[in-house]
Amino acid sequence: MVGELICVQGRGRGKAEPSWLGPLAAARWTVYVPEGLSPRRLARRLLRAERGLAKLGVGRVVLREGFPYGDRLRLLRPVDPLPLWRGLAAELALGALEREGVPPGRGRVALSAPRLCGELTAAAERLCPLVRGLVIDAPGGEDYARSLQARFGLPVTPPAAGADVTAAFGPGGGRWGRCLELHGAVDLGGLTVGAAGLELPEDCADQVLALLWEQGLVKREGLAIR
Secondary structure, eight states: OEEEEEEESSOOOOOEEEEEETTEEEEEEEEEOOTTOOHHHHHHHHHHHHHHHHTTTOOEEEEOTTOOOGGGOSSOEEOOOHHHHHHTHHHHHHHHHHHTTOOGGGOEEEEEOSSOOHHHHHHHHHHTTTSSEEEEESTTHHHHHHHHHHHHOOOBOOGGGOOSEEEESSSSSOOOSEEEEOSSSOBOTTOOEEETTOOOOGGGHHHHHHHHHHTTSSOGGGEEEO
16 A cells, blocks of 8 residues: 655644545555654654554555655655656657657657666667667767667767757766756656546656556556656
8 A cells, every 4th residue: 555644734643544646545644743843753753654654554655745754754665756757768758859849750869877777778769760860878878879770770879969858867978958857856857747537636746657657557658748
């Protein structure tokens, strides 16, 4: 089961309550933080919330907007949307090209990373049949680009040629055009991702979408990137 944590500035006693995160059943716990609450008492309230949810079988939690204590959790893991964004790198790059008004068949995409990783190579192979050119800006990228050329016939594009869109899987490397930062403090370059037919809570939609993706309840073809 998934949990959710909410922070309320005021008095109250938290307890587990049933809730829904889009189509997912969840257990909600509200942490009340009155003015002047000492750090020790806050730590006790957070631990009580974690233990209460863990007793219900919760292992991970969605942190609703305004919950500032995710880095203090000891028993539960916050849901991380980063694997979702990295898994959708190709679709996000195509969405960024659309935002730039560039048809995929005329667009160049740069994939940048400190090393060749599985998410980068998966994105490259999805993009190869669709775009005009790829820049692989990573150690070993030139050899990998040549292998893509041999397999897909896609021209090897040197970094000097630039790109319309960059999907970056780590710090460093070049940045060209609209940039998607798929690492650390994620920046989707102004794009939004939704799921057709699903209403997701606005303040934690990315976390809920990541859970649905993990569970196979949403597919690539059911996602809308704008």
